[in-house]
Amino acid sequence: MFINYQLGILIVIGGNRCEIEVEMKILFKNVKTLLYDSNYYISVRDVLIKDNIIEKIGCVEEDVDRIIDGENKLLIPGLINLHTHIYMTIFRNIADDLPFSEWLFEKILPLEDHLTEEDSYYASLLGIMEMLSTGTTCFNDMYVFTNATSKAVYESGIRAVLGRGLVGEQKYNGADRRINEVLQEMKLWEGKSPLMTFAWAPHAAYTCSQEYLRSISEFSKDKIIHTHMSESENENKDIINKYGIRPSKYYEDAGILTDRTILAHCVDLNAEDIERIKYAGSSIVSCPVSNLKLGNGIANIPKLMSEGINICLGTDGPASNNTLNMFKEIQFMSLIHKGVHKCADIVTASDTIKFATQNGAKALGFNKIGLIEEGYSADLVLLNLDEPGNQPTNNLVSALAYTMNGSQVHLTMVSGKILYDDGQFCTIDSEKVYKEIKRIIEKYKEII
Numbered sequence: 001m002f003i004n005y006q007l008g009i010l011i012v013i014g015g016n017r018c019e020i021e022v023e024m025k026i027l028f029k030n031v032k033t034l035l036y037d038s039n040y041y042i043s044v045r046d047v048l049i050k051d052n053i054i055e056k057i058g059c060v061e062e063d064v065d066r067i068i069d070g071e072n073k074l075l076i077p078g079l080i081n082l083h084t085h086i087y088m089t090i091f092r093n094i095a096d097d098l099p100f101s102e103w104l105f106e107k108i109l110p111l112e113d114h115l116t117e118e119d120s121y122y123a124s125l126l127g128i129m130e131m132l133s134t135g136t137t138c139f140n141d142m143y144v145f146t147n148a149t150s151k152a153v154y155e156s157g158i159r160a161v162l163g164r165g166l167v168g169e170q171k172y173n174g175a176d177r178r179i180n181e182v183l184q185e186m187k188l189w190e191g192k193s194p195l196m197t198f199a200w201a202p203h204a205a206y207t208c209s210q211e212y213l214r215s216i217s218e219f220s221k222d223k224i225i226h227t228h229m230s231e232s233e234n235e236n237k238d239i240i241n242k243y244g245i246r247p248s249k250y251y252e253d254a255g256i257l258t259d260r261t262i263l264a265h266c267v268d269l270n271a272e273d274i275e276r277i278k279y280a281g282s283s284i285v286s287c288p289v290s291n292l293k294l295g296n297g298i299a300n301i302p303k304l305m306s307e308g309i310n311i312c313l314g315t316d317g318p319a320s321n322n323t324l325n326m327f328k329e330i331q332f333m334s335l336i337h338k339g340v341h342k343c344a345d346i347v348t349a350s351d352t353i354k355f356a357t358q359n360g361a362k363a364l365g366f367n368k369i370g371l372i373e374e375g376y377s378a379d380l381v382l383l384n385l386d387e388p389g390n391q392p393t394n395n396l397v398s399a400l401a402y403t404m405n406g407s408q409v410h411l412t413m414v415s416g417k418i419l420y421d422d423g424q425f426c427t428i429d430s431e432k433v434y435k436e437i438k439r440i441i442e443k444y445k446e447i448i
């Protein structure tokens with residue numbers, strides 16, 4: 001069945017009745033709400049959604065199209081996953097317990113050679129399902145196939161910033177296939193949905209020459225630049241051995257260290273790197289689970305916090321995590337720095353929730369996303385508290401970081417539209433996606 005989520009229609013997908021709310025008034029009634037006023041706090045409120053905006057927070061007595069009972073529920077801003085490779089859902093759990101270079105060059109890149117646009121489309125839909133069902137409403141992706149991920153994002157109604165991963169050696173001369181694909185994709189998709197924006201995504205210092213990066217810098221203008229930097233000590237050593245400078249200097253000289261730049265990982269930074277990032281106003285997205293799993297180390301988040309750098313949170317791809325579940329990431333981020341620095345309050349639950357919401361929105365240039373406030377976009381997640389592991393509700397800010405695991409997500413709304421409701425996906429035919437993934441994975445079983 002063709003689905004157009006931008007029209008207000010009632011559809012039946014896979015035998016499940018699911019309502020797509022468009023241009024409606026929806027009221028979350030008497031719901032525990034995560035609010036922010038220099039610190040996070042919880043208050044029981046009515047939250048009125050009109051069209052795609054949080055219209056009113058307080059006591060609301062007016063006719064609406066749907067009332068959602070907030071009894072034993074917690075309403076939070078949607079989580080923002082700031083670094084993903086969503087198509088990698090297809091490679092989940094097939095290249096584990098390997099060092100980074102072996103994982104990337106000997107396993108993942110050869111597998112990617114066999115990816116098709118259709119594989120990437122269904123893998124992207126699967127990733128979006130995982131994100132919606134674990135409370136993510138926006139993701140910043142670096143992918144391989146243009147159009148496949150864009151199509152999945154458009155059909156699903158999730159919010160995304162999309163960047164085709166770029167690797168290259170030469171200055172752009174009109175013939176670079178990957179850059180041309182990006183230009184075509186932007187022409188095709190930009191303006192089709194306000195929920196989709198496009199970034200320039202050079203892969204890394206070790207896969208892009210400075211000449212190539214300079215061309216990307218010229219193209220990027222006011223767009224986000226999304227890239228990997230200093231993911232491991234070995235990566236830094238290789239760049240220093242080859243060029244005599246650190247990756248941050250390599251990026252700075254090529255013109256891609258800007259206040260629109262999002263740097264994934266930054267596990268191995270020295271004082272000089274931190275100064276450059278701070279001066280440029282770039283954001284850092286930490287991916288603690290992926291960094292731990294690939295044996296790459298732990299970013300010095302407390303130091304970066306003390307320097308006032310905008311720190312965000314991401315899962316990385318599901319081949320190195322192995323989930324897109326931001327609750328897992330929040331928990332690791334909240335715990336590991338306490339252990340490393342032997343200090344229990346060095347990165348708090350509140351800090352990490354901020355990384356996963358407000359800071360992600362700031363990095364992407366979204367002014368009215370990441371908080372529950374009147375006038376903000378209605379990107380919201382409703383969590384179920386009516387289960388043994390979440391009772392009693394002594395401190396729900398702590399519970400978000402230390403108790404919950406994403407299975408509590410009851411409803412996910414993006415820009416005022418309900419996309420996930422009590423176990424049902426409103427815009428994705430989940431049964432078809434599972435079936436197609438099962439079919440596609442047979443091909444990779446023969447290759448591995």
Ligand SMILES: [Zn+2]
Nearest residue numbers: 228264316317
């Ligand atoms: Zn990555």
